Amino acid sequence: xxxxxxxxxxxxxxxxxxxxxxxxxxxxxxxxxxxxxxxxxxxxxxxxxxxxxxxxxxxxxxxxxxxxxxxxxxxxxxxxxxxxxxxxxxxxxxxxxxxxxxxxxxxxxxxxxxxxxxxxxxxxxxxxxxxxxxxxxxxxxxxxxxxxxxxxxxxxxxxxxxxxxxxxxxxxxxxxxxxxxxxxxxxxxxxxxxxxxxxxxxxxxxxxxxxxxx
Numbered sequence: 023x024x025x026x027x028x029x030x031x032x033x034x035x036x037x038x039x040x041x042x043x044x045x046x047x048x049x050x051x052x053x054x055x056x057x058x059x060x061x062x063x064x065x066x067x068x069x070x071x072x073x074x075x076x077x078x079x080x081x082x083x084x085x086x087x088x089x090x091x092x093x094x095x096x097x098x099x100x101x102x103x104x105x106x107x108x109x110x111x112x113x114x115x116x117x118x119x120x121x122x123x124x125x126x127x128x129x130x131x132x133x134x135x136x137x138x139x140x141x142x143x144x145x146x147x148x149x150x151x152x153x154x155x156x157x158x159x160x161x162x163x164x165x166x167x168x169x170x171x172x173x174x175x176x177x178x179x180x181x182x183x184x185x186x187x188x189x190x191x192x193x194x195x196x197x198x199x200x201x202x203x204x205x206x207x208x209x210x211x212x213x214x215x216x217x218x219x220x221x222x223x224x225x226x227x228x229x230x231x232x233x234x235x236x
Contacts (some may be wrong), residue, residue, distance in 0.1 A: 049221040059210055062156055063144055073210040077147050081205040092200025095193055096159030101166035102128070109169035115177055119229040124169040127222050130215035131161045134218065148205040157207045160215035163197035168223045 062069035083089075094100060105128060110122040135158045143152040171190035174182045198212040 028174070029113075033082055046119055049224045052217045052221040052224075056214055056221070059217060060215045061139075062157075063210060063214075064142060070210070073208050074147075077202060077205075080203060081147055084203045086204075089200045089203040092196045093159065093204050093206055094200070096157075096163040096197040096201065098162055100160050102232070105166040105170045110172040111177065112173045117173070120226060123226050123229055125172055127169055127226065130222055131158065131165055131219065135161055135215070135224050144208075145210070146206070147208055154207055155211045156218060157198075157201060157211040158215075158216040159201055160194075160198050160207070160212040161219045163194045164219045165223060167193045168220075169226055172223070173224050178196065204229040 059069070061067070063073075099159075105124065109124055112121045135156055138156055139153040139158075141154045144155040145152050146154040168187075168189040171186035175186040178186070194216070198216070201207040201212055202209050
């Protein structure tokens, strides 16, 4: 909408604000939290000891079928189709950068998780086998559901768009709970993945399409 001048005639078009830098400000904090978590595990610090006490105290709790179902939400067979549908929708609606970034973010999961697992070599809660930090399933869920929510939200009514991030948070959190209760991961394995890939996802907010009007 054009602003009117002093005489009531149409004035100049007001400046359109660009993407605020606040979109990216949490990324350094998330990366710092990931670095702190990684250091505590590698150095066998007090946070690792607390993490393992907590993990042992909660493993096996909850209905087995339910917790297994929740853990399976982080499987690629479940999470990737969700992201794939969101990418297709965004492409059909004319978006280009956001779907590309979402695909690259998902590709970053194995690219980052696999070498980190091999380097840190953390044993699991119920096994002496190593390679449990960070959690690949937690990372897959965070990126797939988070990116899908960010891709779809601009194409739904504003009154409904809040449901997208809420659903992503619920699905990601449910996956982490299932992984811990089933004994597939320590709590910090899950949190570490959320810290790292939360930072990876944040720029997607800056490149997605504009919000549709009400």
